[in-house]
Amino acid sequence: DAKTTQPPSMDCAEGRAANLPCNHSTISGNEYVYWYRQIHSQGPQYIIHGLKNNETNEMASLIITEDRKSSTLILPHATLRDTAVYYCISYNNAGNMLTFGGGTRLMVKP
Amino acid sequence: GAVVSQHPSRVICKSGTSVKIECRSLDFQATTMFWYRQFPKQSLMLMATSNEGSKATYEQGVEKDKFLINHASLTLSTLTVTSAHPEDSSFYICSATYLAVGETQYFGPGTRLLVL
Numbered sequence: 001d002a003k004t005t006q007p008p009s010m011d012c013a014e015g016r017a018a019n020l021p022c023n024h025s026t027i028s029g030n031e032y033v034y035w036y037r038q039i040h041s042q043g044p045q046y047i048i049h050g051l052k053n054n055e056t057n058e059m060a061s062l063i064i065t066e067d068r069k070s071s072t073l074i075l076p077h078a079t080l081r082d083t084a085v086y087y088c089i090s091y092n093n094a095g096n097m098l099t100f101g102g103g104t105r106l107m108v109k110p
Numbered sequence: 111g112a113v114v115s116q117h118p119s120r121v122i123c124k125s126g127t128s129v130k131i132e133c134r135s136l137d138f139q140a141t142t143m144f145w146y147r148q149f150p151k152q153s154l155m156l157m158a159t160s161n162e163g164s165k166a167t168y169e170q171g172v173e174k175d176k177f178l179i180n181h182a183s184l185t186l187s188t189l190t191v192t193s194a195h196p197e198d199s200s201f202y203i204c205s206a207t208y209l210a211v212g213e214t215q216y217f218g219p220g221t222r223l224l225v226l
Contacts, residue, residue: 034214043114043203043217044154087153098144098205098215100154 004088009105012082018075020104022088025069032091033064034098035073037084044087044100047073078108113137114206116218123194124226131189131221133204139184140206144215145177148201160187194225 005023012018024033032051036044048055048062050071055062061074075082087103113136123129133143142161146154158179160166166179178190187206191198201222205215 036217038154041201041220041222043116043205043220046112046214046216049214097156097159099156100146102153 003099004090004101006086006088006101006104008102009107011107011109012075012078014080014108014110015077018073018078018082018106018108020073020075020086020088020106021070022073023070024088024090027068027090028092030092033062033068033071034089034091035060035062036087036089037082038087038103039081039084047086049091078106080108080110082106083108112208112214112216114140114204114216114218116202116204116221118221119219120222120224122224122226125195126193129191129194129223131191131202131204131223133187133189133206133218135185135206135216138206138208140187140208141184142207143181143187144205144207145179145187145189146203146205148203148220154203157189191223194223196225199223199225 032049034049035047038044048060050062064071085103085105089098115134117132145157147157148154156169157172158166158168160179160181162181162184168174181187201220203220205217207213207215
């Protein structure tokens with residue numbers, strides 16, 4: 001699976017959009033981009049995933065660049081409960097194995 | 111949908127005892143389950159991949175005789191930490207996927223193990 005790089009930490013004001021970047025420059029054509037988040041002392045929570053097209057669900061939006069070398073997770077109106085470590089993972093379906101990197105620790109502040 | 115549970119959520123045991131952790135997919139059949147371990151302030155590390163009815167595949171450096179995995183049904187996998195020692199104290203998390211290929215992994219809430 002391709003390696004991803006994320007900033008170790010970010011701050012965001014409550015109510016504002018949180019934009020979390022992820023680089024996956026070595027991603028291959030059959031690898032999806034998955035985002036999970038982990039709130040302290042809990043299991044990771046699935047947020048969203050995509051292959052080529054931008055995706056949106058009730059939690060977030062995922063913007064993938066045309067060359068697929070990077071993506072951005074957008075939380076449109078961050079709340080204090082969105083404070084967590086966010087993991088961006090490029091995932092080979094055939095391998096069926098997630099490899100977690102260091103993630104981005106998002107701190108939403110009042 | 112796609113709920114995964116773990117039991118117990120927290121366990122404290124004496125050194126040398128064995129501890130069993132259960133992982134259940136509550137509303138779907140999971141042909142593949144995964145076991146991860148997470149030490150404080152670190153990311154999740156995959157320990158093993160478990161397919162229903164077959165032996166688990168362990169990651170390099172994970173002792174299969176120490177971490178026994180059983181995946182007897184499509185909704186239950188168990189991890190037994192045998193002869194636990196203080197260095198086995200960690201946060202153990204399972205995940206499960208629908209069917210075989212290309213499906214999202216859903217994670218359990220984790221089990222915190224403390225070995226005294």
